Amino acid sequence: MPQNTRMARFQPEPAYTHGQAARTAILLCNLGTPDAPTAPAVRRYLAQFLSDPRVVEIPRWVWWPILHGIILRTRPAKSAAKYASIWTPEGSPLRVWSEKQATLLRGWLGERGRQVLVRTAMRYGNPAIASQLDALKAEGATRILILPLYPQYAGSTTASVFDAVHAWAARTRWVPELRLVQHYHDHPAYIEALARQVEAHWKSQGRGEKLVLSFHGVPERTLHLGDPYHCEARKTARLLAERLALRAEQYQVTFQSRFGRARWLEPATEPTLIALAQGGLRRVDVLCPGFTSDCLETLEEINQEARAAFLQAGGQEFHYIPCLNDSPPWIAALGQIAEQHLSGWPTQAPNAEQQAQARAHALAGGAPEGPCAGRGAEQKIA
Ligand SMILES: C=CC1=C(C)c2cc3[nH]c(cc4nc(cc5[nH]c(cc1n2)c(C)c5CCC(=O)O)C(CCC(=O)O)=C4C)c(C)c3C=C
Numbered sequence: 137m138p139q140n141t142r143m144a145r146f147q148p149e150p151a152y153t154h155g156q157a158a159r160t161a162i163l164l165c166n167l168g169t170p171d172a173p174t175a176p177a178v179r180r181y182l183a184q185f186l187s188d189p190r191v192v193e194i195p196r197w198v199w200w201p202i203l204h205g206i207i208l209r210t211r212p213a214k215s216a217a218k219y220a221s222i223w224t225p226e227g228s229p230l231r232v233w234s235e236k237q238a239t240l241l242r243g244w245l246g247e248r249g250r251q252v253l254v255r256t257a258m259r260y261g262n263p264a265i266a267s268q269l270d271a272l273k274a275e276g277a278t279r280i281l282i283l284p285l286y287p288q289y290a291g292s293t294t295a296s297v298f299d300a301v302h303a304w305a306a307r308t309r310w311v312p313e314l315r316l317v318q319h320y321h322d323h324p325a326y327i328e329a330l331a332r333q334v335e336a337h338w339k340s341q342g343r344g345e346k347l348v349l350s351f352h353g354v355p356e357r358t359l360h361l362g363d364p365y366h367c368e369a370r371k372t373a374r375l376l377a378e379r380l381a382l383r384a385e386q387y388q389v390t391f392q393s394r395f396g397r398a399r400w401l402e403p404a405t406e407p408t409l410i411a412l413a414q415g416g417l418r419r420v421d422v423l424c425p426g427f428t429s430d431c432l433e434t435l436e437e438i439n440q441e442a443r444a445a446f447l448q449a450g451g452q453e454f455h456y457i458p459c460l461n462d463s464p465p466w467i468a469a470l471g472q473i474a475e476q477h478l479s480g481w482p483t484q485a486p487n488a489e490q491q492a493q494a495r496a497h498a499l500a501g502g503a504p505e506g507p508c509a510g511r512g513a514e515q516k517i518a
């Protein structure tokens with residue numbers, strides 16, 4: 137018989153697959169970050185990130201010489217110096233906060249009687265989405281909720297996470313049940329968590345004349361091609377302003393982190409802050425509602441670079457309001473979002489007896505529920 141070449145690329149199921157009782161899991165997915173604040177580590181990370189056609193939507197034959205001939209030769213050293221300025225003893229803030237969120241979410245759900253496996257994965261760099269999905273399967277996960285740590289959907293972030301999950305599924309023999317969370321930009325618990333973050337800052341530091349809400353930018357072209365990111369960011373800002381009872385002139389939406397020469401969403405954060413300072417604004421408060429964890433883009437670009445630009449342009453006080461990070465209202469929001477998407481899925485961990493039964497059944501050569509001989513059954517039947 138001719139070899140079925142298509143089948144050859146599926147991974148064999150490891151022995152443990154049959155020896156685990158069914159479990160529900162959540163995979164929190166964030167963008168990713170270099171392994172170290174060094175030029176070689178940043179180059180590896182940027183090479184993977186900027187090769188993703190979801191992130192840079194220009195033809196490969198145009199982009200490849202620019203990426204490999206210019207960007208990956210010049211940017212890593214500059215970016216590494218910026219990373220070094222925000223690095224913590226535990227590592228990159230993005231990864232440290234994301235992992236903390238997973239631990240706290242597991243605890244929040246556990247307190248409500250939901251024994252759910254929770255892990256963190258990174259779209260670029262480590263720990264990779266594929267390796268974390270493998271690890272969840274090894275722990276017995278048969279149902280996995282993919283929860284991107286991006287409240288606003290964008291093709292370049294959320295859909296790229298989905299691509300990585302689908303690529304893993306496409307080479308996996310026994311694919312778990314999967315659910316994907318698309319967005320939660322207008323979820324009341326997320327808006328409430330943002331509002332509490334701002335109110336806590338105002339309570340301890342007083343209140344500025346204007347609240348600037350700075351979101352990560354994307355190329356303007358993606359808006360015209362139907363990407364909902366811009367509208368979702370604006371809606372988050374409107375709901376937050378309503379919750380804080382802000383009048384239109386008391387807040388402003390801006391977009392940061394412009395990359396490359398194309399037009400990006402406007403208005404841009406730093407030029408807006410400079411214009412505000414030049415126009416006589418003395419104190420500004422800045423929040424980055426689209427970032428659920430502090431990272432390079434908030435700690436360096438906003439709290440260092442944009443701060444310096446505002447003060448140099450004549451502003452007197454620049455107040456950076458930290459991201460949601462490990463704030464209890466944010467963990468509660470993540471919990472509520474997860475619970476809504478887990479609905480109908482059992483969330484009790486298997487007890488010792490169920491686990492022992494599943495293991496014994498597997499050892500005896502059986503799949504958890506079926507009559508077949510389990511691992512290697514196809515060969516035996518043939
Ligand atoms: C074409 C380039 C980029 C698009 C599109 C883009 C979209 C986008 N990014 C985030 C969130 C983050 N981006 C971060 C870093 C970062 N982003 C880009 C480029 C694009 N982002 C680059 C090149 C970098 C690396 C840093 C640098 O060299 O300047 C981060 C921080 C990562 C960290 O390690 O701390 C986040 C988070 C969103 C939400 C988004 C679209 C909505």
Ligand SMILES: [Fe+2]
Pocket residue numbers: 352393
């Ligand atoms: Fe980015």
Ligand SMILES: [Fe+2]
Pocket residue numbers: 366367368370
């Ligand atoms: Fe819009």
